[in-house]
Amino acid sequence: MGTNEKERQIPLLPLRGLLVFPGMVLHLDVGRAKSVKALEKAMVDDNLILLSTQEEVHIEEPEKDQIFVIGTVARVKQMLKLPNGTIRVLVEGTGRARIEEFLQEEEYFEVQVSYVDENEERTPEIEALMRTVLANFEQYITLSKKIIPETFASVADINEPGRLADIITSHLPLKIRDKQDILETIAIQDRLEKLLSILNNEREVLELERKIGQRVKKQMEKTQKEYYLREQMKAIQKELGDKEGRAGEVEELRRKLDESGAPENIVAKVERELERLEKMPSTSAEGSVIRTYIDWLLAIPWTKRTEDNLDLHNAETVLDEDHFGLEKAKERVLEYLAVQKLVNKLKGPILCLVGPPGVGKTSLARSVARALNREFVRISLGGVRDEAEIRGHRRTYVGAMPGRIIQGMKTAGTVNPVFLLDEIDKMAMDFRGDPGAALLEVLDPNQNDTFSDHYIEEPYDLSSVMFITTANAVHTIPRPLLDRMEMLYIPGYTEIEKLKICQDYLLPKQMESHGLGRDKLQVNEESLSKVIRLYTREAGVRNLNRMMETICRKAARMIVAGTKKKVVVTGNTLENLLGKPRFRYGMAEQEDQVGAVTGLAWTEAGGDTLTIEVSVVPGKGKLTLTGKLGDVMKESAQAAFSYIRSRSKELGIDPEFHEKNDIHIHVPEGAIPKDGPSAGITMATALVSVLSNTPVSRTVGMTGEITLRGRVLPIGGLKEKALAAHRAGLQTVIMPKDNVRDIDDIPESVRQDLKFIPVEHLDQVLDVALLKKVAHS
Template sequence: MAVKEEERVLPLLPLRGLLVYPSMVLHLDVGRERSVKALEQAMVEDDLILLATQHEVQLEEPTPEDIYKMGTIARVRQMLKLPNGTIRVLVEGLSRARLLEFLETESHYRVRVREIIQEEVHDINVEALMRSVLDHFEQYLRLSKKMSPETLSGVSDIDEPGRLADVVASHLPLKMEDKQQILETVEIRERLETLLSMLNNEREVLELERKISQRVKKQMEKTQKEYYLREQMKAIQRELGEKEGRLGEVEELREQLAQLEAPADVKERIEKELQRLEKIPTSSAEGGVIRTYVEWLLELPWLKQTEDDLNLKKAERILEEDHYGLEKAKERVLEYLAVQKMVQQLKGPILCLVGPPGVGKTSLGRSIARALGRQFVRISLGGVRDEAEIRGHRRTYVGAMPGRIIQGIKNAGTSNPVFLLDEIDKMTMDFRGDPASALLEVLDPEQNKTFSDHYIEMPYDLSKVMFITTANTLHTIPQPLLDRMETLYISGYTEIEKEQIAKEYLIPKQIKEHGLTKENFQIHKEAIRNVIRYYTREAGVRNLERTFGKLARKGVKQLVSGDRKRVVVTAKNLSKYLGPEKFRYGKAEETNPTGAATGLAWTAAGGDTLTIEVSVLPGKGKLTLTGKLGDVMKESAQAAFSYIRSRAEEWKIDPEFNEKNDIHIHVPEGAIPKDGPSAGITMATALVSALTGVPVSREVGMTGEITLRGRVLPIGGLKEKSLAAHRAGLTRILIPKENEKDLDEIPKSVSKELKITPVSHMDEVLKLALVRDPNESD
């Protein structure tokens, strides 16, 4: 195939987003000043101009480097000036030309080019390529709806292979780089092969587009068909008055779904369940199961939450209004509010309020909710032994339902309530699982963000919930569960605190509940104190409130019967309403006892005093322990006994007393189980008193464990024990030296009236507890 080349000098017209092939005839709109001057220069000469495409369409003033080096020599057939100043020109492509040199660049581009003229040569390979190009172009036109069928007939009549390649390329929506590649491919067979590859690629793209379009169309048709049928069904149901049908239920649930504030995955799950519900016959029992499940998902507050009231002064006022004392618990709540106000987002703390019954643990939780401005939820865990109570039942079970946690959240209506788990120390376990272990996920701030209930089967965020648990004692709570909670001890109240609580809270409450007024019912201050001392003996105020309720009922009866118009309860007439005194208040013992010592004990109901009695009887050294003592107290008795034997000579005790006598140690109220590591020094004191005959001071109480060498070990529950000593009328208590750090917990009103003496050895205990030294003569 012969190629003729001839050099020419021509004006250059840069094209933007357009490429002209030889044999193409088309209109161009020319507006740039430099391009207009190039056209004028071409018309002055022989109407010839070089058309070359610029690389970037956006360039307004392209430089020589911005223009492709292969263009098309074209003849300007016609020029027409438009009203807006643009020139519309008709050009006809003649031949390819390679740009060699820019001769002028000022007013317009004038370049030297080498014109490339090819002779069309036919051979069998070129003919085969031409047929393939036409076949692929025909398939492309069949798939493409942007070209008319007449385009193929116009292309099929072309005999010259080079011209065929150029015309087909001009009809394809190719990238400018691909069109330029066709223009720069001078060799005809290579040009046809390149075009064939591009045609094949374009045809595959069109087929893929057609498949996607058909798939989308089918989906749209299916959706439209379902919508149309659903609307028809609704119309039929409206005509028949069938509001209770399955579709009516689903429509109602879908309306609720549209208004639900929930994560996208929750909404997607509900929609899937609704689609299942639509397909299930009305008579099927499974439909009811699915509906109940969907209703639970719709009613849960997934994203709804109340805004915390972060006014610290207001919160402090509310806590003071509702409770007297409980300073540590109140301080912790105010700290939480302060941090929340500072950082705006804090994981819900998990507080464990530990204390005897009746001290206000549950009501404190309610007050915390009021102070925060949150909803309050309370569930009791006492006696719970089934794991499903916490995590819910699987939906496969008949009568399945969510656990108490999710039920409480639903009842609260918000995702950040104050959630009180009452009596957490009274959970048990059996073959149905361990609910305490199930609570580990609930009460772990790092895990409860994705709490999983067996019934809901969707992660629920509990991290915004403020969990509060209550317990009477800690030793029955599993250690892993206890580790996840912040423990706040709420000890018993002093007599002074009980008086204040009675005046400010209990009596006004009972007056209101019984329809009385301050004018027709009064209780004197002395009567209040006597009720506390002689009719109740507890760490909390529950029985105290119950007693005031009894007084109020007596008063109502007298007022209603007309016996009196005004009832005044005084210290003198108190027994008339409540009967004889139930407890003896004052000294633990009337006289200084021999062989008996007053110990201080801690119980789940608060502190209490415990008298330990020792009798020395003729015998053969038998040690008898009675009073339903636990293993720890029995061991304390053995240790005290061994210590006294080792020091017998110092205290003028017969060294062989254990061989000649039987020792009987008894703790009264034998029906009540007693155990704990704090009765050692009390037993030792009672033993020494019984063996030496030296009385123990009736005003002294003591607590502490003893070692075989006579050391006094630390104990727990010092505050409760000191309150018990104060209630019993003791004036001095002996405590282990190592418990001095706990003295700050004792109320000032108690520490003022009690002389608290730390001791580190049994010798110090005996000096203070016995009325005289055992070595001194009587």
């Protein structure tokens, strides 16, 4: 610290937001009353005044303890009064001074000050510091745009280290307290070191500012460039007649994306693809591939769903309106609804409706959708042999597209439709893959919430979908696929049910579509029964519907031609409309015959009756089988033949019959393939009948497999076979005892007309079927 050279009284001018160093010359505007009086006092004396900065800028009238103790003594060189009352003065700092005592504070500040002596000794350290400070100040000027380069030239000529520090500090945009710190540092070396530290900090800040500025500038330039190029592109496209162009296309797709409600991963995927699309020229082939892909992602429903109608009474009414019978299938749908009502969220069941053609499997699925108030989608799997049909193609292929499942979801437009997979038993497999295996994921409630389509590439949730599949036969469906589905068997209709369906559904519908009211066409019950018996023989009602269509068509022609005003169809006039009967109603045989037995068979079209015939001619024991029989039926015939040979004596047959005779077993309708384990007792009965020359009752039908010991084994499809027996007019059905549990599935009207006889052994079959009892041991 310097020593006091002399003390004197001097007016004080508090500065606000400003600090004056010794050696500085600058203009000040003075407006406060106290400050003006201090200036006037200075001008009266010797033009000297102390300039000391107040600590807080916002204080209008500072107290003595709010003014820094060390200030600068300045000489007032000029003074000019401005029109607004302010005084502008030109001052020059002469040296540092310390306030020792405040002598007056009322009108203006007058203080006792002591001058601070500054030691200007030049040591090597000070010399080095001066050079370093100058070098740093030069770098600072280069980086900063606030100081003109000429400033450095004026500063570089200063030889006094103290004055150099003061002048450089006065040029830096520092806080008042930092400048005051330099002003209060009397020792020259300390002052230079402090300034050097400040310069280093300021230079680092400027470097950072420059880097940030460059980064922002680059970003702005890129944005401006892109905007400029886009605008140019729009203008070019407009000139070429392409009003919207790729930009408009992308904008429209972005709007669709905002409205789609897609999950985050899909939004991110579409955004990435849109960025790629934007950068591609409109003539690019890949651009159209990306556009198609984005369209698919936006077209598939991700969140949109329909509200389920969980009113059981309404559902029951809808199902009954559309279909007669089908009680088990309807009951299962109502159970699903009831559970859904209790738990709110239930994974969609996978129901498989199995039954012959024309029984209403597809239309039942449509009615389920109507009852649930859901969208309905149907895809046919008949003949599908390519796995890509289910899972879609990879996008790398030309003409790639999603699989049938995703296409169906797009058609539905909601995430919870009723989805019908028709003819699931008609799928094939070849070198292109196994579509049945691809369906395993779709039809598994525990896996289909992340279904993967090769084209879409993102997991898709199918757990809300109610899948319904249809099949004519179960044995052609792969076992793993069958295991994932809940089977609902829909057998054929009885004659009574067909009559009801025809009266309430088919005929009214056809009359309406042909423009015929009750006043123009009338069909009585007798003629409908004749149509069912003599013109259709089927498990379903498809052909029956065609017959109703034919009647309506012919009636319409008569009315339009003016032949009749009203057509009344009776049993007698039916032949004029439909021609000669196509089928014989009633018995397969008109009389009891030897070697002819009515068997009951199951086919994909429902139950049917087969007459098995056996003839014996002289020969050497050759067994001939004809009628396009499968391996199972051939084995059944061999087993029956062997059993009869082993029991020939007890059955009253010549034990050497097989050595003297050739036996021929024939099943008529040879063009139709026949196979299945249910003709064993039928063939055995026919053999016994012909070898013992005993007629078989024409009112008896039978089904059951036989063993070499004569035991009767259970069969499948009893309900369909019973319906066939009822349709053919049989009175008695012989069946395996193990199938008694299936009798409950047979309609009450059929059970009343048919007598069911359960048997365990062939002897019991022969007792019932043969008209003359065969002697047993």
